Amino acid sequence: MNMADKGDDHHDLEAMFAAARQRPVDVPNDLMARVLADADRIAAMRRPAPLWQQVRDALGGWPAVGGLVAASVAGVWIGVAPPSALPDPAELFFGTQTSSVSDTLSDGFFDMAAILEES
Amino acid sequence: MMWMFRSSLGSRSDGELLALYAHGDSAAxxxxxxxLLPALMGLGVRMLGDATEAEDVVQETMLRLWRMAPDWQDGQAKVSTWAYRVAMNLCTDRLRKRRHLSGGTLDDAPEPMDDAPGAEARLQDGARHDALQNALAALPERQRQAVVLRHLEGLSNPEIAVIMDIGVEAVESLSARGRRSLKQALEGRRAELGYEHG
Known part of the structure; x- marks a missing residue:
């Protein structure tokens, strides 16, 4: 007679199943830590980058941004105080003599000095 | 979505928690x-008979869960069912790899846990648990899956059918055959395990 033929075999197997179900499952703390670290890492990869970071990346990183800023500053400076060797772009365009920004500023300062002196 | 943030996480469904995580909530x-971890760990240990391998399976399962979180559509399936299915497939891969490495001579069984000398001195419930684990390990793969999910994880047959990607009748058949095999494997150990009283 094998176990399957015994009247209480069903009860025995069920008892073993029940005991196994009730047996506590040990979840190591470091496993939980690793799982949560994975969750944070995946979430960080999914998070959109800030706008400034997206612009920087679109331009090609910090070196490209540095070059762009330097070129912009140089362009503004050349516009404000063009070297004497260069022709005045406004004169070339309009065909007339125009005053430079520095001249305008100088005139303004003279006017202001005259007003202060009179008062 | 915002209403979910005002409620405690403990009362949220698994699907809602996954959606919250996808929106950046690490507490979810x-x-x-x-x-999920206790159930997945239990499944891994029962299927593989090795806690370290089970940990790897659990971590990989959860990693895949985090990755697909934004694409999860709540209501189509249970998160736990999805996780069970992934974990079961990972266990199957490992068992097949193990069998391949052993040349197929060891079936897919882990190392026996209770054949060492002096095993009789262990507590009886521990001996019964180990005996059951060994008998499970000796079952054919699909029978073991069905028995573990039905009788140890306590899942319903329809849920097991989804996890195993088979019909409910096939689940019942596999489970019944697995139980018969377990009984036959354990019948010689009834006295040792304290099931015969004269």
């Missing part, structure tokens, strides 16, 4: 892990 990930 922690709560979901707290719910």
């Amino acid at each position: 990930a922690k709560e979901l892990s707290r719910r």
Whole structure:
């Protein structure tokens, strides 16, 4: 007679199943830590980058941004105080003599000095 | 979505927690892990007979869960069912790899746990648990899956059918055959395990 033929075999197997179900499952703390670290890492990869970071990346990183800023500053400076060797772009365009920004500023300062002196 | 943030995470469904995680809520990930890890760990240990391998399976399963979180559509399936299915497939891969490495001579059984000398001195419930684990390990793969999910994880047959990607009748058949095999494997150990009283 094998176990399957015994009247209480069903009860025995069920008892073993029940005991196994009730047996506590040990979840190591470091496993939980690793799982949560994975969750944070995946979430960080999914998070959109800030706008400034997206612009920087679109331009090609910090070196490209540095070059762009330097070129912009140089362009503004050349516009404000063009070297004497260069022709005045406004004169070339309009065909007339125009005053430079520095001249305008100088005139303004003279006017202001005259007003202060009179008062 | 905002209404979910005002409620405690403990009362949220698994699917809601996953959606919260997808929106950047790390506390939801922690709560979901707290719910799923014991069941997945139990499944891994029962299927593989090795806690270290089971840990790897659990971590990989959860990693895949985090990755697909934004694409999860709540209501189509249970998160736990999805996780069970992934974990079961990972266990199957490992068992097949193990069998391949052993040249197929060891079936897919882990190392026996209770054949060492002096095993009689162990507590009886521990001996019964180990005996059951060994008998499970000796079952054919699909029978073991069905028995573990039905009788140890306590899942319903329809849910097991989804996890194993078979019909409910096939689940019942596999489970019944697995139980018969377990009985036959354990019948010679009834006295040793304290099931015969004269």
